[in-house]
Amino acid sequence: MTESARLSISNLDKAFAAPVLIGVNLTIARGEVHAIVGENGAGKSTLVNILAGNLQKDDGEISLDGNIYEPQGPRDSYAAGIACAAQELSSIETLSVAENISLRALPKKKFVIDIIDEGALNAKALKLMQRVGLQNIDPTSSTEALSLADRQLLEIAKAISFDCQLLILDEPTAALTTPQADHLHSIVADLAAAGTSIIYISHRLDDVLAVADNVSVLRDGELVVTTSTKQTSVPDLVGEMTGRNQTTATERRDRVSDAGVVLDVTDLTTGDLPHAINLTLKSGEIVGLAGLAGAGRSELLSALFGLVPLTGGTVRRMNNGAEHAVLNAGQAVRNGIAYLGEDRQSMGLFPGQSLLTNMMVPGSVDTKTLQYIDKKRERADGARFVEKLSIRCNNLAQDIRQLSGGNQQKALIARWLHRDSDILLLDEPTRGVDVGTKNAIYDLLIRLRQKGKTIVMASSEIDELTTVCDRILVLSDRKLVRSFERSDFSEQDILAAAFSEFTASVDNQSTSTSRVASPQR
């Protein structure tokens, strides 16, 4: 008699605006360590969220130990024996380490009413903390003081605080040093030997090959291959992850050869970017920033815009022979630099205000603070941008919240075009935008490039970068590792470069003790 698999997923579908998971089939046996890899946005987190009960599937079937599993919330997944150490750290900073570990089931004792049994709480915490390598921390201390790496270990202690059947680890080693990661991997092996099944999600492909029994590759929401880790290699996995069809490139003119330098960055370092970064931007080019999540793309863009203080180096803006240092965002804007943050809602939009106000906020170049706004001209400008960028709206007075994500994004780009900015720093400009609008944004960027504007765009979608960019800079582990010219664009090479700082350190294990200098916030 074959026993039923621990987890069995068949034909799982999930869509938000666009499909995110398409007909996923996955089976995990008892005591199996199963890795899931894929590019950012491939659907890994969505899959985890469905299993953890944070999201509901659209279609398909999930069963646990032969029983249908349909969680309505995180409570159900917990009851079913699924533990999840999330990528986003979820510790509550004002509670003690021990309280965080046992938050779901605080030990109680009777004292007139039920009160928390502090002794049992801390004893239990201490045992788990010893297991994950947090033995140096006082369980009664506040979580606030923990480093990022310690919080990640705390997350794992939390996940194994009860007898789970299936443990999901989502990027568990992102902030860990090599010895800490090795220790974690030995815990994983112990748990698996005891019969716990483990889903292991990681960008560190070497780890995946070392830790997992089998590995599945997700690409654009489809599970393209499942194989034994003994029969695959890092290059094979990278190939499977990127093996998508190239989208047709938009028509583009040759670049002006004598284009002048518009921004010169020398030895830039910030609190988040410890390795010196040098780059020059010319007029009429689109430069892509590639890298895995947390590689430092957003940090670099915000440093160029003067949003974070530099700890070293300079950002100089060259404009018709004049040269200005960029020290803060106000100066950046006055010197024709524009910025779109990766989170449109919190960093860009003025919700509740009209489309027109949203497009016109920084004002055109010549505005003084106590100057009257020429509303007639403003409406004319607004109407022009609505037409030029084909922003779909009822009228200019419409609340920006009522526009679709793509149209909101266009309005934010219009904000800077109105300001006639020469350098556009765009962080994930097509995030949460449907395919049609995506292409419209690509076209717009290329049109702006032909007009001599400089665009730097960070994106986690490599094919998007290879479609529109003239140059792609790759960041890995907050280091600028490689630059690709358009002629040698290869998704595979770019992805390999993005992984390089994460994989290289495994080879140097004996010499380097820390592969990630975890940011101590």
Added chain:
Amino acid sequence: MNIWHSIRRHAEDNFILASLILLILFFGFSSDNFFSVITLTTILNQLPALTVVTVGMTLVLIVAGIDLSVGSVMGFCAAVVGVAAVAWGLPLWMAFLMGLGTGLICGAVNGLLVAYLSLPSFIVTLGMLEMARGLAYMTTGSQTTYIGSQIQSLALPLPGIGVSAALIFAIVLVIAAQLVLTKTVLGRYLVAIGTNEQAARMSGIDPRPYRLMVLAVSGALAGIAGIFNAAYLGSADPNAGIGLELSAIAAAVIGGTSLMGGRGSIIGAFAGVLIIAVLQNGLAQIGVSEPTKRLITGAVIIIAVLIDRWRAKHASAS
């Protein structure tokens, strides 16, 4: 039919104004004395101090802040005016200048702490509320200082015009502030900061000087309110302005200003001031007791916000 439709549309657009007119008509017909010169002057004479403070409060609310100190700062400034004019024998204009300067300093201290040390405005201005009241008592020795009839000319109706200089100042201020808020880049920046501070920062607008500015302006306006209050009473009362901050917040909210920031109207807030004043005097006229007056005023504030919320939803749905 057509006329009715047009009236309805205007009433919807100017909902606050329509409510104000309805209130005046209601009290006019239910009381024998409401449409009298005495009632009207009583109402108008109460207005300048509250109006001026409400303008400042509305600006602070628009950048998603709050200024709880305005009432105490007003009392402190009135005390400074009284002591400067009486005990130190300074000319009235110098006493006024000192009152204004005192308000400006209190507001600037609030502003510096809030903008540059990132303290919550609620806490900072709550602290200033206590401190300024203490200073008001210390300045006057907890006694009401009689200044003299000379100062009262500011609050008395000007011959030929029928309203006081203080009221004229308040109305000019309302119009000027409304223009700044709706027609200038500065006003747009304030709205942007109040709507989404991070987005404003990422648009190259440094919110700090603007936060400092609105709180300093609010303090200075509380200083002017202190002068008006001293003129109205002919004396400096260290207890002046207790609870004034709540009336100012109520007036701003009735006028459509959001406590979450990013939305507000100075004209609307002025209408809110008028509604509160008419309600208070009208209810007194028809013989409503003080406790009932407070009950009704409180209910009106909540109902005004409910109606405003409903209208906003209605407008975005259509």
